Amino acid sequence: MQTYTYIGSVSPKGQITIPKTLRRLLGVKPKGKIAFKVEHRMVKIVPVGSQVDATYQVVPALAKKVSFKDMSMIASEEHSIEAAHEGL
Numbered sequence: 001m002q003t004y005t006y007i008g009s010v011s012p013k014g015q016i017t018i019p020k021t022l023r024r025l026l027g028v029k030p031k032g033k034i035a036f037k038v039e040h041r042m043v044k045i046v047p048v049g050s051q052v053d054a055t056y057q058v059v060p061a062l063a064k065k066v067s068f069k070d071m072s073m074i075a076s077e078e079h080s081i082e083a084a085h086e087g088l
Contacts, residue, residue: 018045 006019018028026047028034033048066074 006022008017008019008022010016018026018034022045023029026034026045028047035046035048037044037046
């Protein structure tokens with residue numbers, strides 16, 4: 001594994017400038033989040049994905065299209081069944 005070194009700078013407020021090449025490599029965009037992991041006096045910069053990114057398309061699309069009206073009816077029926085089982 002090849003090692004690369006990128007130089008950034010620290011502002012008077014302690015803010016760090018991450019070089020453009022490194023941001024692209026990590027996939028970090030403006031307003032993106034990164035984590036600083038400290039191990040044996042070495043710092044690793046790791047991109048942090050959002051909850052939306054982490055859960056996007058986790059549930060596959062439905063096999064057939066369902067209208068909003070039908071979805072509402074299905075949800076209502078499921079809620080009724082749950083309530084009946086709970087004795088409400």
